[in-house]
Amino acid sequence: MEARKFDEENEGRKGVDGSGAQKDNEEVLKKIIASHPLYEVLIESHINCLKVGLSGGGELDATSAAWNKLVDSKSKATSGSNTSELDHFMEAYCMALRKLKEAIEEPTKETNAFIRATYLQLKELNELSDP
Numbered sequence: 001m002e003a004r005k006f007d008e009e010n011e012g013r014k015g016v017d018g019s020g021a022q023k024d025n026e027e028v029l030k031k032i033i034a035s036h037p038l039y040e041v042l043i044e045s046h047i048n049c050l051k052v053g054l055s056g057g058g059e060l061d062a063t064s065a066a067w068n069k070l071v072d073s074k075s076k077a078t079s080g081s082n083t084s085e086l087d088h089f090m091e092a093y094c095m096a097l098r099k100l101k102e103a104i105e106e107p108t109k110e111t112n113a114f115i116r117a118t119y120l121q122l123k124e125l126n127e128l129s130d131p
Helices: 002-009 018-034 039-055 062-076 085-129
Strands: none
Touching: 018 085, 039 085
């Protein structure tokens, strides 16, 4: 809603200097997004996805905290008719990142379980072969 209102107000600025107006528009949109209440949750969720993908299996609880912030912010929000398109986008993006993190973690957990089981089997075989 904020972005659409901004676009409507600045429609007349598109003309000869379209690139300057476009850069101004992008900067204002960045500020609107960065000041959104779910922006911090979105950043945390994104960083947690990167941590899981790069670390190769660290158990992270930060996404749970981020998800709790999202739920808290939704419960404090006003009725659904007052929520903007940006609110819906930010919420959907946070949920998508949460699901992505879970999808990244699942194969890592399975791999770690397999490695632990293999290690235990090798340890047992080694103990049987040593008198």
